[in-house]
Structure formats: structure tokens, C-alpha cells
Amino acid sequence: MTARHDLAAALLALASFAFAAQAQAGCAALDHEGRSYAVCRFDPSEQSLELYNLGEDGEPIATFTGLAAELAGEGKRLTFAMNAGMFDDKLKPIGLYVENGELLKKLNRRNGYGNFHLKPNGVFVIEGGKAAVMETEAYAKAGRKPDFATQSGPMLVINGKIHPKFSETGTSAKVRNGVGVTAGGEVVFALSDGAVTFHEFARLFRDGLDTPNALFLDGTISSLYSTDLRRNDGFLPLGPMVGAYEKR
DSSP states (O other), X not given: OOHHHHHHHHHHHHHHHHHHHHHHSEEEEEEETTEEEEEEEEOTTTSOEEEEOBOTTSSBXXXXXXXXXXXXXXXXXXXXXXXXXXXXXXXXXXXXXXXXXXXXEOOOOOOOSSGGGSSSOEEEEEETTEEEEEEHHHHHHHTOXXXXXXXXXXXXXXXXXXXXXXXXXXXOOBOEEEEEEOTTOOEEEEEESSOBOHHHHHHIIIIISOOSEEXXXXXXXXXXXXXXXXXXXXXXXXXXXXXXXXXX
16 A cells, blocks of 8 residues: 555544544433433533533522523523532532632532442542543542532542442442543533443443543432433422533
């Protein structure tokens, strides 16, 4: 094969890869191990992903409809949103929360009960057009200054391994949502259509979505807004939300 043919083949492969990556962007249905999920993918260097909690009036936004209205006032069209971390009865985060570079809630390293404290828990970070999921203690040592960050728990996948406290034979199943980041930097959100166990959900991220680190965001209240899937879940009021938008 000539050098010209080598170059043409390389360019074709690169174009095919770019097309495949573009085709994957946004939200779509996915089946894994007999369970169905809504999966949403984003390249944070190309698509703005931001966190939201309080509106212009200082009150919790609480719903995707409210978030869409807030963004519309800024000339933006909401295309994706999901609940993004656990919150108290005032709809405010119980763990680390950073919005537009401002630390609004400090890192929570306390012990306690419930999913948030099923350690290791972790942090979803967006910084300079890149994203990461990190264990809480790793985040504490890293000295990062993120643009956006939200803490939740437990971790689902840690450096390619499922959380050590998850049982493969566990029977506690709920609707769940979470976030992972691939080795290539793609952010992947997932929401189960039905009840799944923690181990099943972690296997989705490790084996089905190929994210070496993934974080549980919540269960039962798990909700999705997606123009791709024509969804606007409005089951219960929400605390922190993650969203993507298009400028009008």
C-alpha cells in the first residue's frame, strides 16, 4: 500500500470514529443484562454541562420545568437534565457542592447511615472542560478547584472494581441513576427504567458503559429530562441537578 493510500485510510478511520462519537452523543435507550436504561453521553470539552440548585430568587429550582424556564430567561434551551446528588428537606445538597467555581457546600467526610455514607462515596467534578469521578478522600487530597462539583454516594465503580460492599446476590432493588466517566473523558449518565440492585447498576457502568469510575447519584427520586427521549420526569421536587443546554 502506498503512503497516499495509508493516509487516505487513516483519514477515513478518523472520520468514521468522529461520526461514531457524534452519533453516540445525547440520550438513547440501552439494554444490559436484561435490564433497560436511559443513557446520556456528553463530551464536556464540546458540550456545556453545569450544575443547578437555586434560582435567581434564591429558592430551590426543584423541577426540570423550572430549570428550563430559568435557562430560557438566559437565551438557552434545556436539552438534558438529571438529579445530581443527595439533598436535605430544604432541597439543598448534603455534600460538597460547587457551582460556577463558587464553593456553596463543603466536602462531607462524616460517617453516618444511608447510601450517601456507604463509603467510599465520591464526587463528580467538571473543571476546564474535563470531567472526573473521584473518591471523596482522593478529591480531598487533590486540591482541585472545579467549575462544578457535586458529592454523592456510594461510589459504584472504583478504578475498574465494583464497590466492595455490594453483594452480587443482593436483593434490594430500586430505580437508580448515576454518572461515570470513560477513560477517554466522555461523561455518561444512566437511569434505570425499572428496579435494579446496586451490583447490577455497577456492572452496567463497569461492563456496559466502560467507565472505570462511576458514582451513584440517587434512587427512587431518580429523574430525567431529555429532548432526545421526549422525557420530562416530574415525580418529586429535586435538589441539585445537572443539565445541558443549547444557546438559542
